[in-house]
Amino acid sequence: MRGGSGGGRPRVAIAHDYLTQRGGAERVVLSMLRAFPDATIHTTLYDPEGTFPEFRDARIVTSPLNRSTRLRHDHRLALPLLPWAVSRLPVDADLVIASSSGWAHGVPTSGKKLVYCHAPARWLYQADAYLGHPPRSSVTGRALLALSPPLLRWDRRAAATADRYLVNSTVVRDRVKEAYGIDAEVLPPPFGIDPHGPSEVVGELADWADGYHLLVSRLLPYKNVAEAVRAFDGLDERLVVVGHGPLEAELRATAPPNVRIVSGLVDAHLRWVYSHSTALIAPSLEDFGLTPLEAGAFGRPTLALHAGGYLDTVAPGVSGAFFATPTANDVRAAVAANRNAEWDAEAIRSHVDSFSEPHFHRRLVAAVETLLTDDRA
Structure with missing residues (x-):
């Protein structure tokens, strides 16, 4: 029809x-x-x-x-x-x-x-x-x-x-x-991004192509991006935040050196960003958890808040893991626990196919x- x-x-x-x-x-x-x-x-x-x-x-x-x-x-x-x-x-x-x-x-x-x-x-x-x-x-x-x-x-x-x-x-x-x-x-x-489409390097991140944690979100208070940024302060890990919104200037001003914020990306850039990440961080209370599916289409796991729409889109132990509260401490603990985790990229993609x-x-x-x-x- x-x-x-x-x-x-x-x-x-x-x-x-x-x-x-x-x-x-x-x-x-x-x-x-x-x-x-x-x-x-x-x-x-x-x-x-x-x-x-x-x-x-x-x-x-x-x-x-x-x-x-x-x-x-x-x-x-x-x-x-x-x-x-x-x-x-x-x-x-x-x-x-x-x-x-x-x-x-x-x-x-x-x-x-x-x-x-x-x-x-x-x-x-x-x-x-x-x-x-x-x-x-x-x-x-x-x-x-x-x-x-x-x-x-x-x-x-x-x-x-x-x-x-x-x-x-x-x-x-x-x-x-x-x-x-x-x-x-x-x-x-x-999920909105075809993982098989064209990819284009993000110049600001070219020197981080060997991997980083990723957060894709509008920069609004309820998205809890500031807590995720604080979680990486002092960690021997890197975080890329993709998004824009009212909190962008504040986040850029307070982000530690191991956190980079990029905005204005087209889908070709997003494919590059997802494919070079190691895991997605998802700390917000979402109505529907879309970004774990986008990351999963590239075989990447998600560390997500145990609430909201993520309960529908993240399969624990298959496509990701949950943390209890959207605080810097819980995000930091989830990142630490994930360091030695082994994920099956094909199992993650299979889970995403149902969406x-x-x-x-x-x-x-x-x-x-x-x-x-x-x-x-």
């Missing part, structure tokens, strides 16, 4: 919160687009320079907010305006797949709505973790608390407009049930067909 507008085929569209980043959710949208290559993408903000270049080949419809260069470059500034922006993104299609971590599930549509939920909005349901501190302790947090009541009402009304909910992990399934009272089906997203894109496409297309069939019936 393919989405489209001609020949009597069902018209399938895709909605996403904002296309301003190069993150796991945006990779999932690209995978959805490969399943439905004729689909138009509807989003509040689109920054071609800030997100994956493959989106340049797609038909993208944006909200009125996209006229603001400042908001395209920092979508967080648009938070109080996003419900209004989403309401001005009407989707004329037989079915819209809403890739949502807070907003896209509210798009108005003339057809069916299938929500693929990455997580209920963190700033509403996990504000402490999202901000990295209690909301009342900062101006931003207090502003968020003031906005929360109307945003919660909007969010719950938006969730109620869905015909079906899919979620990316068991922990998100539980959060959706708690937030909305909806029983959702778990459909893990595929392949063809598997994701089969289940997603089946969910779309079921909804459209029920509608025709």
